[in-house]
């Protein structure tokens with residue numbers, strides 16, 4: 001008797017018509033085989049899928065060059081096909097589910113002819129965790145199969161766990177023709193199904209990541225009273241040895257991985273990593289919030305990673321513990337056969353010769369980059385020297401503070417504590433981030449990215465805000481909520497705050513607040529530190545710069561208030577009344 005998994009795989013094979021079906025077990029030997037296929041027979045454009053790097057300097061490392069048109073998530077081709085447009089919300093692209101399936105079936109029909117279909121059985125979360133989910137992804141890409149071994153817990157035991165039930169998350173993926181015109185990433189939350197075609201890249205193709213662990217999981221979380229968030233999880237050890245756990249949401253490319261791996265500049269503070277991108281947060285029996293990281297690897301931005309900015313990540317990339325490590329669309333130093341990216345010049349002189357991310361001889365020219373700006377590494381979290389001993393704890397860690405951060409040159413101070421949970425939800429719901437500091441300085445273009453979840457919430461964000469308000473109302477002592485902003489600038493557009501390792505100073509104040517050790521100063525927008533409580537020892541900030549980090553710029557806030565109104569109005573009646581109440585109170589406090 002065929003199991004439900006076997007039946008589903010069979011059906012998808014009938015549609016996609018692969019030459020072969022191979023069931024993966026997640027072992028190192030298997031990864032060796034897949035890498036070999038990628039280095040010999042499988043090609044992306046003119047390049048082999050994989051290229052072996054110098055294993056003396058980077059043990060276990062391989063380079064992958066993607067199709068040049070396939071280098072990032074594609075939000076305009078990403079759809080959440082809820083039963084109605086209203087349920088999907090203004091924050092999602094939507095298609096009627098049956099119509100979407102008809103269209104996709106045409107694209108998937110025969111797309112794996114001449115190729116192998118890999119069946120990937122994996123769990124998101126530790127298999128012993130009550131919060132873990134069993135998943136099956138099908139793919140015709142060895143790059144995706146090897147990446148999923150690193151990013152998830154892949155094993156045949158998942159199949160035994162699923163047994164005969166049909167309770168598993170389904171992902172069907174094919175690189176198709178890698179044609180942007182035939183590229184779609186479509187979600188069917190009602191069926192816990194993701195169908196993705198035409199891209200082999202990260203969040204488009206590793207379906208356990210953004211597609212399942214955020215878009216589909218956020219919908220499950222709404223139904224089941226938990227939270228699926230775009231957040232880091234870390235434990236901060238204070239000099240007395242006590243560890244406090246925090247989570248933090250920052251939009252893509254706004255500093256999550258760096259914060260999750262921070263090497264604190266303050267003596268006797270340590271940071272223990274649990275996750276750098278996704279947190280699943282559930283109520284414990286004690287009615288406190290507990291977080292797990294459903295992933296088991298980092299898919300991190302390479303440019304700017306260096307021993308100066310993120311030594312722990314450099315160590316992770318050079319570790320020989322977990323096999324293998326992938327580099328995607330970085331440049332190559334042909335002399336040493338090692339990956340190279342912009343920012344490495346902080347540690348060593350730029351090599352005389354470089355091969356760019358597309359495999360061509362790099363010609364140095366102002367503004368030209370050798371590595372793609374969104375080039376990434378895929379590496380096991382077990383390689384991290386800062387890995388928390390709680391990482392595999394099936395229950396997760398208790399959360400005492402939730403941080404929200406983004407790039408704001410003028411409005412949000414270095415750190416701000418919300419008055420209470422509902423005010424914190426308002427702050428997070430109105431979060432915005434500047435595309436680049438330079439552009440923002442001139443024209444002030446800000447994209448609203450509530451909770452850093454705009455591209456990842458699998459349903460109407462108005463309902464998501466209501467869900468957060470509801471979660472808070474179930475706790476007598478909810479975690480404190482803070483806004484942080486490492487990106488305020490001076491009159492010349494230069495970052496005022498040194499950031500990176502120095503961010504521990506802000507977190508120290510946050511912990512002091514959590515443990516009731518210091519007071520705070522009330523402002524119209526929230527609570528800020530009394531200056532003597534913020535440890536700035538050893539920094540060379542002038543009083544004027546410190547003032548500027550916390551200044552409330554009334555003109556900027558007037559504009560902010562107007563933008564928030566426009567943003568809220570697109571949700572119509574669905575927006576919780578509480579958020580308009582918060583909005584009106586803020587206006588009154590600011591005297592606008």
Ligand code: GTP
Nearest residue numbers: 251252253254255256257258301304486495499500
């Ligand atoms: P995704 O993987 O896309 O979700 O990104 P992320 O949020 O993990 O961002 P990441 O840590 O990779 O950082 C993105 C960019 O922000 C890099 O260029 C970093 O150098 C920069 N960055 C991170 N932390 C800081 C900081 O404290 N100060 C400044 N000025 N830049 C920072």
Ligand code: SPV
Nearest residue numbers: 073202203209210252299
């Ligand atoms: C992000 O864009 O937030 C990422 C990379 O973490 S991806 O996996 O492509 O979504």
Ligand code: MN
Nearest residue numbers: 230252253277
């Ligand atoms: Mn991310």
